[in-house]
Amino acid sequence: MQTPQTSPQPVTVPVVEIAGLAKHYREGERERVVFAGLDFRMGAGEVVALLGRSGSGKSTLLNLVAGIDPPDAGAVRVLGSEITAMGEHDRTLFRRAHVGFVFQFFNLVPTLTVLENLLLPLELQGRRDGRGEAIALDLLAQVGLEDRAGSFPERLSGGEQQRVAIARALVHDPELVLADEPTGNLDEETGAAVLELLDRLTRRRGKTLLVVTHSPEVAAIADAVYTLHDGRLIRQTDETD
Template sequence: MLEMTDVTKTYRVGGQTVRALDGITLSLCGGEFVSVVGPSGAGKSTLLHLLGALDRPDAGSIRFQGAEIAALDDEAQSEFRRHSVGFVFQFFNLLPTMTAWENVAVPKLLDGSRMAKVKSRALDLLAVVGLGDRAEHRPSELSGGQMQRVAVARALMMDPPLILADEPTGNLDTKTGAAIMALLTDIAHQDERSVVMVTHNLGAASATDRVITLTDGRIGSDVLAGGELT
């Protein structure tokens, strides 16, 4: 589904050049829940941004379903993000004045759909993530775990083949975090989506199908759930 070949990304920080990613090559498949771990500064967030077309590599290739993402112009990259990628963030990023179902509907609204036409799908997705009875609640009336479930439902609104999660359990207690991990696993396995999660939580990472470790912008290890190197 998604292939990175010899991808490099550098930044200028304080007059110095920092190589965030240094020749990354990897492939990701549908139906696979992959975690990316490593110390701060290892390149995890940069990797996620490149996969989601939020940034461009300095060199190398990123191909999604056969198309070169890095070669897309700004408008085409925006279209790619809107239709092919669902984002889940650590801090939920829900709109406080909107109800749960309205927050889920936001991607469709930004794509030009009318609220009345997307409500049914938003309600269905809330039911999928176990929040069918919280559709009319605003974020302030929801727990952290419930807000993250709303965020996951929102990420699914456009039915994207790729889900990118940035520390999705970072603000949750252990039990709630485990429930979110189970939900993301189901999304990958049942719907044949590719789910990529960046995390510092090694316990959460161990629950995924595959763990990629980044060190100084390079892949240190790439291990399947059974312990086999890919």
């Protein structure tokens, strides 16, 4: 475990709590340890940026927090629930209820319209009433795409698609939002706009945001910045920024 150089901000209820986490991959005959004995905590409403070189294990850590990749050892608790102790089905239901996801390549469903993409998380929760649509349209308005509700994703630019993806990540009101390189596939200007939107919407709603990034601009909006290096999680202080 890499003890942060300075103690984290005081938090009362950790939204994400990682203890003794270990993960390795087999590459041919060799075994590559991504990390071993990793500890980490995130408080409610916190925005944390996770930096690191390509292949350092940032996305792996995000996947482990989301429960879409099982660890080799250790525990991941999200909102007090140990998701590493859950079965696949329960993890899926937990994710559905409490986690929102923003991908680098948007991952919108190409055969659904923008509005239908937003309705998907709500329908998965069994919310098929008219209120769901009102919430989705309201969010679309907040991301500035209310006039594109009936369009299919292929008709949208990259920036617009990512704005839809952010709206989709928040539409079902999850406590935790995970973002994997949300601006990695966008130009600088569009990236900045998307970033501003992500920051604004999550903070306004008091969500906890863990964002994996290469971008210093993304790190700049975070309450805390960690770097994953050689399997160690190092918190950057303001002085080291």
